[in-house]
Amino acid sequence: MRLLIADDEINLARALQAVLLDAGYDCDVCYDGKNAIDLISQEIYDGLILDIMMPEKNGYEVLSLIRKQKKDIPVLLLSALSEVDDKIKGFDLGANDYLSKPFSTKELIARVKVMLKENMVDDSxxxxxxxxxxxxxxxxxxxxxxxxxxxxxxxxxxxxxxxxxxxxxxxxxxxxxxxxxxxxxxxxxxxxxxxxxxxxxxxxxxxxxxxxxxxxxxxxxx
Known part of the structure; x- marks a missing residue:
């Protein structure tokens, strides 16, 4: 499974990459929404982990664009925003899951596993x-x-x-x-x-x- 992590907190993004690599996932990392969109258009990913508050384009904008392009790739949104309205906005745009910062790496891995499993209709x-x-x-x-x-x-x-x-x-x-x-x-x-x-x-x-x-x-x- 190959994932893309997009988060402008460079240290956090690299830490998440290391954790997910250790869990058996191949991960690419970028630090702004525009680069995320470019990578998604060029590469094949099984799932995306998007921070909402990013430069160039925020996570909502990235999510909205890929859903308009009919990409059904599963998306987990990360954010320090924890208000109910923020979560609802993410789900309305087509997010599969939402995780508020700070979070434990164990919870992240568990949510990624569930997200990818739910998206897999028949992997054969x-x-x-x-x-x-x-x-x-x-x-x-x-x-x-x-x-x-x-x-x-x-x-x-x-x-x-x-x-x-x-x-x-x-x-x-x-x-x-x-x-x-x-x-x-x-x-x-x-x-x-x-x-x-x-x-x-x-x-x-x-x-x-x-x-x-x-x-x-x-x-x-x-």
Whole structure:
């Protein structure tokens, strides 16, 4: 599970990162709302921990923006504001939970666990249009037929499905799927896209993958 912590109290943000890393979560940290929005648009997170009182954009503004973009990522708001109206405002904007400062790290971890569990409808599959990825078996299915995928095929397709726009720059695919291996380049990515498109065509799926102008995206063929 990968989390983003956004809090302008640098020492607190780093302390929370250390606590959550120790609890088994991979965490990124930023210190203002604008940077949080930029990271959310570029990266894939399983949950957000947002402080309300931040510079550039506050936590309410960040939450409002991502909900308007139809992002259903779970959000835990942190704040020294403890009035009922402040909590109601957070929930009205789409927060999953609200934690008032100061708080214990044990309570934070417990709330994060509950928040992520409640958001997880079925963690065994990823779905996009008429295709279904089995995360455990690394198989691609459509119309009751399925193909076994290689690890790289699966990772590439899963990444595109998880991205909010279902598109990714090539450099990010090279980084996330192939960990920037020196022997892998755009030609390698194109080769694996061709493998996946053959399988998608054989499955008679409406989905295909296109690469152009250094961007890879899922397309729906009507």
């Amino acid at each position: 599959y990823l779905q996009y249009q008429d295709i279904l990825l089995n995360k455990k078996e690394e198989t691609l299915a459509c119309k009751n037929i399925k193909y076994q995928l290689s690890t790289y095929e699966y990772s590439l397709l899963a990444m595109l499905i998880k991205m909010e726009s279902h598109a990714s720059p090539v450099w990010l695919v090279l980084e996330k799927v192939w960990q920037n291996r020196v022997d892998v380049n755009v030609k390698t990515v194109e080769l694996y896209i061709s493998y996946l498109n053959r399988k998608l065509k054989a499955l008679q799926s409406c989905v295909s993958i296109q690469i152009h102008e250094e961007k890879i995206e899922l397309c729906v063929n009507i």
